[in-house]
Amino acid sequence: MDYFFAIMITAFGAALIDTALGMGYGTILTPVLLILGYPPQVVVPTILFSQLIVDIVGGVTHTKVKNFTRKDVKTALLVAIPATIFVALGAFLNLKLPKNITVIYVGLLVTFLGLLLIWERNSKDHQEDL
DSSP states (O other): OTTHHHHHHHHHHHHHHHHHHSOOHHHHHHHHHHHTTOOHHHHHHHHHHHHHHHHHHHHHHHHHTTOOOHHHHHHHHHHHHHHHHHHHHHHHHHHHSOHHHHHHHHHHHHHHHHHHHHHHHHSHHHHHHO
16 A cells, blocks of 8 residues: 555556557556566556556547547557457466566566667667657
């Protein structure tokens, strides 16, 4: 309960970033929860479920303002079907693998994504846009 409000504020901030940029929710919230000492077996399903809620709310909002086309729906389904399969596989592996392997994997993945963002930010193509 000590971290409840910190987690809620972090989750809210991550949801805002995710909604604005279309990415970043799990990348922000997963390391925070792991640093706070929550086991990966709790963090992964929590992130996936809360991301589902954020995405449903975003989808309803976009539907209400008619901010999509039929092509967008096809693209979403093309992404959603394999994503659902890999989420189920990831959740299964999260439960079956030892905790230290899961923590190392998440750490490496977040580090890789951070380095990728830094590299993209410093690339020549991006510098020309500024």
